[in-house]
Amino acid sequence: MSEFxxxxxxxxxxLVLGSAYSLVAxxxxxxxxxxxxxxxxxxxxxxxxxxxxxxxxxxxxxxLVPTLIVAALGAGLLGVLMERLAIxxxxxxxxxxxxxxxxxxxxxxxxxxxxxxxxxxxPFPPVVxxxxxxxxxxxxxxxxIMVFVVVIVLVIALKLLLERxxxxxxxxxxxxxPEVASFLGVNVDFINWFTVGLASALAGVAGVLLGLTFGVxxxxxxxxxxxxxxxxxxxxxxxxxxxxxxxxxxxxVTESLTVGYISSAYRDAVAFSVLIAVLLLRPSGLFGSKVQxxxxx
Amino acid sequence: xxxxxxxxxRYGHVHAVRGVSLRVxxxxxxxxxxxxxxxxxTIIRSIMGLVRPASGSIRLGQHELAGKPAYRTAYxxxxxxxxxxxxxxxxxxxxxxxxxxxxxxxxxxxxxxxxMMNRFPILRDRRxxxxxxLSGGEQxxxxxxxxxxxxxxLLLMDEPSLGLAPKVVSQIFDTIREINAAGTTILxxxxxxxxxxxxxxxAYVLETGRIVKEGSAQELREDPAVIDAYLGGVRA
Numbered sequence: 022m023s024e025f026x027x028x029x030x031x032x033x034x035x036l037v038l039g040s041a042y043s044l045v046a047x048x049x050x051x052x053x054x055x056x057x058x059x060x061x062x063x064x065x066x067x068x069x070x071x072x073x074x075x076x077x078x079x080x081x082x083x084x085l086v087p088t089l090i091v092a093a094l095g096a097g098l099l100g101v102l103m104e105r106l107a108i109x110x111x112x113x114x115x116x117x118x119x120x121x122x123x124x125x126x127x128x129x130x131x132x133x134x135x136x137x138x139x140x141x142x143x144p145f146p147p148v149v150x151x152x153x154x155x156x157x158x159x160x161x162x163x164x165x166i167m168v169f170v171v172v173i174v175l176v177i178a179l180k181l182l183l184e185r186x187x188x189x190x191x192x193x194x195x196x197x198x199p200e201v202a203s204f205l206g207v208n209v210d211f212i213n214w215f216t217v218g219l220a221s222a223l224a225g226v227a228g229v230l231l232g233l234t235f236g237v238x239x240x241x242x243x244x245x246x247x248x249x250x251x252x253x254x255x256x257x258x259x260x261x262x263x264x265x266x267x268x269x270x271x272x273x274v275t276e277s278l279t280v281g282y283i284s285s286a287y288r289d290a291v292a293f294s295v296l297i298a299v300l301l302l303r304p305s306g307l308f309g310s311k312v313q314x315x316x317x318x
Numbered sequence: 319x320x321x322x323x324x325x326x327x328r329y330g331h332v333h334a335v336r337g338v339s340l341r342v343x344x345x346x347x348x349x350x351x352x353x354x355x356x357x358x359x360t361i362i363r364s365i366m367g368l369v370r371p372a373s374g375s376i377r378l379g380q381h382e383l384a385g386k387p388a389y390r391t392a393y394x395x396x397x398x399x400x401x402x403x404x405x406x407x408x409x410x411x412x413x414x415x416x417x418x419x420x421x422x423x424x425x426x427x428x429x430x431x432x433x434m435m436n437r438f439p440i441l442r443d444r445r446x447x448x449x450x451x452l453s454g455g456e457q458x459x460x461x462x463x464x465x466x467x468x469x470x471x472l473l474l475m476d477e478p479s480l481g482l483a484p485k486v487v488s489q490i491f492d493t494i495r496e497i498n499a500a501g502t503t504i505l506x507x508x509x510x511x512x513x514x515x516x517x518x519x520x521a522y523v524l525e526t527g528r529i530v531k532e533g534s535a536q537e538l539r540e541d542p543a544v545i546d547a548y549l550g551g552v553r554a
Contacts, residue, residue: 194417201404204366206392206421
């Protein structure tokens with residue numbers, strides 16, 4: 022393989038991985054934009070979604086789409102419960118309070134998963150036939166392609182929901198001004214739990230996609246993915262869906278190129294350095310305007 | 319149509335509204351005039367459900383509004399043009415209008431949007447622009463149009479003329495008169511007492527959380543104390 026094609030191959034690998042990061046970041050940004058809180062349990066909900074998928078895929082030998090649906094429903098339900106029990110009761114408290122309670126939820130989920138599945142990595146069942154697809158000199162697995170397609174479809178669906186439907190407009194209205202949304206007839210409590218549920222469902226899907234990509238799940242996987250999601254949220258511009266998307270892809274590509282050209286040992290170091298550099302050049306993120314950040318925080 | 323009895327509202331230790339009773343008759347424009355901080359906006363916000371009153375009742379027909387969340391009050395047919403206009407700056411003009419009819423099932427949305435654009439032609443030219451780019455007067459028109467999208471039975475207007483150029487203020491008051499002539503009952507809160515009394519049927523004067531005078535707008539326009547305190551000493 023020539024140098025050029027090697028580069029393209031690494032970039033494509035990075036885009037696939039980055040698309041999964043994007044899905045995590047989009048959930049973070051949605052919850053931040055609408056509820057103005059950082060959901061520190063987002064990574065663990067991703068992990069839990071992965072395990073929901075694993076349980077049902079193993080016990081009922083489900084195919085890809087049912088596995089994704091089960092993971093989305095399971096993680097979504099967890100998100101709704103978390104909003105009801107750990108976020109809503111604190112709506113009038115200090116804005117740092119939900120940060121603490123969601124850290125509590127993340128610890129709880131991690132401990133539960135460790136108790137049920139043990140502390141080690143658990144192999145993820147191959148719910149799709151793994152085949153290698155050659156695109157000229159490039160090669161991709163069927164899983165790579167599937168991950169990318171699922172993420173793109175979900176992000177487009179999310180954009181359409183937010184821009185073209187009454188519910189989506191209500192979510193955006195709540196994000197911009199909760200009081201105005203409420204006197205226009207929007208039940209803001211409903212919007213809050215729906216948003217956390219939706220973001221969690223997306224995280225659940227990401228959990229399955231990452232399980233498929235790497236072939237394993239672990240009760241501790243939530244921490245690095247949660248952290249990466251958080252970083253892409255900030256680099257993308259807090260509250261911007263496009264920003265989260267682009268930052269996720271950027272992170273994936275940077276990681277992949279580092280592995281290809283430097284060493285896998287430096288993967289996170291180089292990736293995070295690039296993201297820090299982006300923040301130094303654009304302190305409010307790729308897609309966040311200064312005004313927006315001031316309004317939102 | 320709307321009857322408030324012995325309303326008290328407190329913000330912590332501040333007793334902002336102290337036993338206010340007032341009524342808004344069907345088909346009329348009722349105005350509350352008063353100085354800054356008299357508690358005018360607090361009354362409006364209590365009716366809408368944005369503030370929870372400490373005690374008292376707010377009845378709209380058969381429904382008790384006190385303590386209801388704002389979205390329920392909206393469904394009962396109460397619209398609000400809030401102080402500072404409250405437009406959704408990041409959404410387009412058209413999306414603001416659509417939000418005005420949020421959750422209503424009995425709507426002919428496109429027709430209503432058309433109607434609003436005919437009434438406020440400036441909104442048609444700018445319908446795809448973010449509402450935050452409109453001028454103050456245009457934003458006020460949008461806030462009024464958005465509230466009308468829900469076809470409210472009762473329209474609450476909180477300082478609609480505040481911070482606008484004199485020419486625009488006259489336009490706004492013309493619009494208020496037209497909306498009322500088309501059948502909408504209005505409760506208006508204004509510092510511009512002269513203009514407000516000119517369009518109103520009934521009026522109340524609020525001072526430090528209490529109603530100190532009430533009567534027909536005509537009576538208040540001729541009341542020496544009102545002329546002195548709110549009309550700059552010159553008869554309206």
